[in-house]
Amino acid sequence: MNExxxxxxxxxxxxxxxxxxxxxxxxxxxxxxxxxxxxxxxxLGQVFRAWxxxxxxxxxxxxxxxxxxxxxxxxxxxxxxxxxxxxxxxxWLSKDIxxxxxxxxxxxxxxxxxxxxxAYDLIVLDEMTYVLTYGWISxxxxxxxxxxxxxxxxxxxxxxxxxxxLIDYADTVSEVREVKHHYLKVxxxxxxxx
Amino acid sequence: MNExxxxxxxxxxxxxxxxxxxxxxxxxxxxxxxxxxxxxxxxLGQVFRAWxxxxxxxxxxxxxxxxxxxxxxxxxxxxxxxxxxxxxxxxWLSKDIxxxxxxxxxxxxxxxxxxxxxAYDLIVLDEMTYVLTYGWISxxxxxxxxxxxxxxxxxxxxxxxxxxxLIDYADTVSEVREVKHHYLKVxxxxxxxx
Numbered sequence: 543m544n545e546x547x548x549x550x551x552x553x554x555x556x557x558x559x560x561x562x563x564x565x566x567x568x569x570x571x572x573x574x575x576x577x578x579x580x581x582x583x584x585x586l587g588q589v590f591r592a593w594x595x596x597x598x599x600x601x602x603x604x605x606x607x608x609x610x611x612x613x614x615x616x617x618x619x620x621x622x623x624x625x626x627x628x629x630x631x632x633x634w635l636s637k638d639i640x641x642x643x644x645x646x647x648x649x650x651x652x653x654x655x656x657x658x659x660x661a662y663d664l665i666v667l668d669e670m671t672y673v674l675t676y677g678w679i680s681x682x683x684x685x686x687x688x689x690x691x692x693x694x695x696x697x698x699x700x701x702x703x704x705x706x707x708l709i710d711y712a713d714t715v716s717e718v719r720e721v722k723h724h725y726l727k728v729x730x731x732x733x734x735x736x
Numbered sequence: 737m738n739e740x741x742x743x744x745x746x747x748x749x750x751x752x753x754x755x756x757x758x759x760x761x762x763x764x765x766x767x768x769x770x771x772x773x774x775x776x777x778x779x780l781g782q783v784f785r786a787w788x789x790x791x792x793x794x795x796x797x798x799x800x801x802x803x804x805x806x807x808x809x810x811x812x813x814x815x816x817x818x819x820x821x822x823x824x825x826x827x828w829l830s831k832d833i834x835x836x837x838x839x840x841x842x843x844x845x846x847x848x849x850x851x852x853x854x855a856y857d858l859i860v861l862d863e864m865t866y867v868l869t870y871g872w873i874s875x876x877x878x879x880x881x882x883x884x885x886x887x888x889x890x891x892x893x894x895x896x897x898x899x900x901x902l903i904d905y906a907d908t909v910s911e912v913r914e915v916k917h918h919y920l921k922v923x924x925x926x927x928x929x930x
Contacts, residue, residue, distance in 0.1 A: 570928060578910045580768065580778040587780030587808075592927035594811025614781075617788025621815075664927065696928060715915035716772045722909045733786035733858065734764060734890060 569695040570713040571688060575671060575704035578718030585666045585698045586614050592696075593621055597663035602653050604646065604701075605629045605669040612736050626652060629669075646673040650683075657691050664696045671701030674708065681707045763889040764907040765882060769865060769898035772912030779860045779892045780808050786890075787815055791857035796847050798840065798895075799823040799863040806930050820846060823863075840867040844877075851885050858890045865895030868902065875901045 572588070574581040589599050601618060603626065618625045628649030629642075650673070656665055673679050688697065688711070699708065709715050766782070768775040783793050795812060797820065812819045822843030823836075844867070850859055867873050882891065882905070893902065903909050924930065 570925075572928075573915075574774065575915075576913070578912075579908070580774065580781070580910045580912070583781035583785070584774040584778040584912075585781065586784045587774070587777035587782075588928070590780045590784045590811050591777070591807035591930070594807035594809070594814065595927035597927040613785035613788035615788070617784050620788065696925075709915065712916070714773070714917050716774045717913040717915050718772075718774070718778075719770070719911040719913055720909075721767075721769075721903065721911050722906070731764075731890075733789040733791040734766075734782070736785070 568713075569691065569693060569697070571711060572696065572698045573704050573708060573712040573715045574698065574700045574718065575702060575709075575715065576717035576719050577702060578720040579723060580718045581700040581702075582614075582668050584716070584718070585668060585700050588698055589618075589623065589664065589666060592664045593623060598661060599664045599666070600624045600626070600656050600662045601666045601668060602626045602628060602649065602656065602670075603668040604649055604673055613733055626656075628652065643676075643678050646676075646678045649673075650679050654687050657687055657695070657697070660692045662695060664698070666698045666700070669701045670699050671704045671708070674705050675703050681705060684708075685711060762907075763885065763887060763891070765905060766890065766892045767898050767902060767906040767909045768892065768894045768912065769896060769903075769909065770911035770913050771896060772914040773917060774912045775894040775896075776808075776862055778910070778912070779862060779894050782892055783812075783817065783858065783860060786858045787817060792855060793858045793860070794818045794850050794856045795820070795860045795862060796843065796850065796864075797821045797823065797862040798843055798867055807927050820850075822846065837870075837872050840870075840872045843867075844873050848881050851881055851889070851891070854886045856889060858892070860892045860894070863895045864893050865898045865902070868899050869897050875899060878902075879905060 574584050585601075589601065592599050601614075601623065615625050615627075617623075626649075629645060653665075653667060653670075656662065674681060674684065685707070691697070699712075704715070768778050779795075783795065786793050795808075795817065809819050809821075811817075820843075823839060847859075847861060847864075850856065868875060868878065879901070885891070893906075898906075898909070
C-alpha cells in the first residue's frame with residue numbers, strides 16, 4: 543500500500559479519462575476473487591448500484607442454501623430482485639460429494655438458461671469458482687455460454703482461487719486480500735456477515 | 737492465490753466456527769482499502785445486506801459531489817437510506833485546496849453528529865482515508881469520536897492508503913488489489929461504474 547501523492551492521483555484520473563474516451567461499451571465479465579471476505583459483498587454492491595439504475599438483475603448462488611435469514615436474500619426479495627440459491631449449504635462440509643456435484647450441475651443448467659434468456663442486464667454467479675476448481679463444470683463449457691450471452695449483459699463471478707483461464711477471459715479482476723478479520727474475536731452478526 | 741484444498745476449506749470453516757462460539761458481539765470498524773476498484777462497492781453490498789436485516793443505515797461520501805446520476809444514490813433514495821455527499825467532486829482535481837479542506841472539515845462535523853446520534857446501526861464513511869492522509873482531519877480526533885460511538889454501531893471506512901493507525905484500530909481490514917481492469921479499453925457504464 544504505497545501512498546499515492548495528490549499529483550499522482552490527478553495524473554491517474556486524467557489518464558483514465560483520456561483512455562475511456564476512445565473506449566467501447568460492452569457487457570463485462572467481472573471476477574471478484576482472493577482469500578478476503580468482501581467478494582460476494584462487492585457483487586451485492588454492484589447489484590445495488592445496477593438496481594438503482596433500473597437494470598434487470600439476477601443472483602445465482604452456488605454454495606449457499608436458501609435461508610430466509612440472509613440479509614442479501616431479504617433485501618433482494620424486498621426489491622424484487624431474483625435470487626436463486628443453488629447449493630446445499632456450505633458445500634465443503636458436506637458428506638455427500640456426489641449430491642453436491644449433482645446440485646452444482648443442475649445449478650449450472652439454470653445459469654445457462656438465465657444467461658441466454660435476454661431477460662437481464664446483470665447476472666451474479668456467486669461462488670462459482672469452486673465448481674470450476676473441483677472440475678464439476680468445465681471451463682470450456684462455461685466459456686461457450688459466456689461467449690454466446692446477449693450483447694451488453696454483464697456477468698460477475700465470485701469465489702476463491704479463480705482459475706487462470708477465467709482470469710484471462712475476464713475484463714476486470716479484483717483480488718480481495720484479508721489484512722485482518724474480526725471473526726476470531728467477534729461473533730457473526732446480523733447485517734454484517736449475513 | 738494458492739489453491740485451497742477441500743480438506744483445508746473444511747478445516748478453516750470448522751476453526752472459524754469454533755472460535756466464534758467464544759466470541760463477543762460488538763459494533764465493528766471495517767476498513768476497505770487498497771488500489772482496486774471494489775472498495776465503495778463492497779461497502780454498498782454491506783449496506784444492501786444491513787438494509788435487508790432492517791438496520792438503520794447512513795452513507796457519508798467525502799469525495800463525491802451529489803449527482804442524481806450515481807446508481808448508489810438512486811438506489812439509496814428509493815430504499816429510504818440516507819446519503820450525504822460531502823465533497824466537491826473529485827477532490828484531487830480541484831484547483832482550490834482551501835475550499836476542499838473546508839468542505840472536508842464541514843463534512844466531518846456532520847459525520848460526528850451522525851456517529852454520536854444513536855440513530856443508526858451502520859454508517860459508511862466513504863473515501864474518508866483521503867482526508868486523513870492529507871492531514872485535513874487528525875487521526876486523534878477521529879479516534880476519539882469512534883471510541884465514543886453508541887454500542888453496537890458498525891462503521892465502514894473506505895479509501896486508498898488507509899493510515900496505519902486506522903488499520904491498527906479496525907476490527908476488519910480488507911485490501912482490494914486490482915489484478916486487471918477494463919477502464920483502459922471500455923467506457924464507464926451505467927450500473928457498473930456509477
